[in-house]
Amino acid sequence: MILTQLPAAFEAARPVLETIEAAGYEAYFVGGCVRDTILGKPLHDVDIATSAFPAEVKGLFKRTVDTGIEHGTVMILDHGNGYETTTFRTESGYQDFRRPDQVTFVRSLKEDLKRRDFTINALAMKTTGEVIDLFDGLSDLKAGVLRAVGVAEDRFHEDALRMMRAVRFASQLDFKIEPATLQAVTDNAALLTKIAVERTRVEWEKLLLGQTPVRGLNALLSTGLYQYMPLMADQRAALERLVALPAWQLTTVESAWTLLCWLTQRRSVASVRQFLKVWKTSNDLITHVTAAVVALAALQANGQLTSQENFDTGLDALTTANQVATVLGFGQSQAKLAAVYAALPIHDKHELAINGGDLLKHQLVTPGPAMGQVLAACLRAVITGQVSNEPAKLLDFARMVADSKNN
Known part of the structure; x- marks a missing residue:
């Protein structure tokens, strides 16, 4: 496959790859940026992989930052942009199921791509737009299938977070996890406890905000992976209620946590705060969600908030509460709620x-x-x-x- 219309982000990064290639090394765009371009989705980052070793990369550019030098990653600063450029590498000895005990730099693109998580992320692209597909990722992209590269269990033992990434991609991309990969998640779900809460939380939030969250949630339930997420082991019924809700899609992290607190019966300020602290969310998010849950209870009970409740909630949390109330079936007119709030004599003490x-x-x-x-x-x-x-x-x-x- 050759992509003829490349996004502007690739064109801006082209000189970086051309500089590396002019020195006799290989350089490619890799991973999610290639996948999302093929799918027609907006790009968030442009990642580059190269056969040049870190010292060799640094020797080619005037301004670089060692963002992950021990793993071969150097940030190249070019015309106001930063490009993470990583040397082809192999990894081994994942005793903690999170990080490799040993990283070896190599000159082979294939050796580098074979350690990646899923076939749709094991794609590389030249500056010409030619896509290098060594693991049939293009077929899986076309079919809407999420498949581990090589042996799924090996990939999950290398980094157990990849199991959460699997269910997250199912939601984000509306892809089906193929049977062998899904079975490997089921067999290794307990390894998720080896992963830092913060890393798990990022994937969980992305799942809840995906275009088809029910697909990811069903995979989470069928594999039992949810049992190894913080404070979720006994929440199967809550997750099933979430799946059973009429077609829904959330737009903010705050609304996702508000809905989750509500369905897991965390309605008091103390229980909401305790739940979110275990998940290591920010204090700002805890304050916002706590206010939104209290407002949500008032909306359910009375269909509206008193002036004092409106003031205490604030417009942002009120908007969150109403978005979640709409998902739950008792939302109000957002314009009317906003107008009532705007009519308050004051909005801050x-x-x-x-x-x-x-x-x-x-x-x-x-x-x-x-x-x-x-x-x-x-x-x-x-x-x-x-x-x-x-x-x-x-x-x-x-x-x-x-x-x-x-x-």
């Missing part, structure tokens, strides 16, 4: 027209817990429309609150 300094200046409170309690009461009063957000009126209200606390 810092917009309150008075602060602690004002309370002290007017001798309404002394420093301490009482100040916070009075400000909180003022904030609630403004949000609910009880008091307008004007300094004079708020100070009168604050005086009334303070007096009630003193009596």
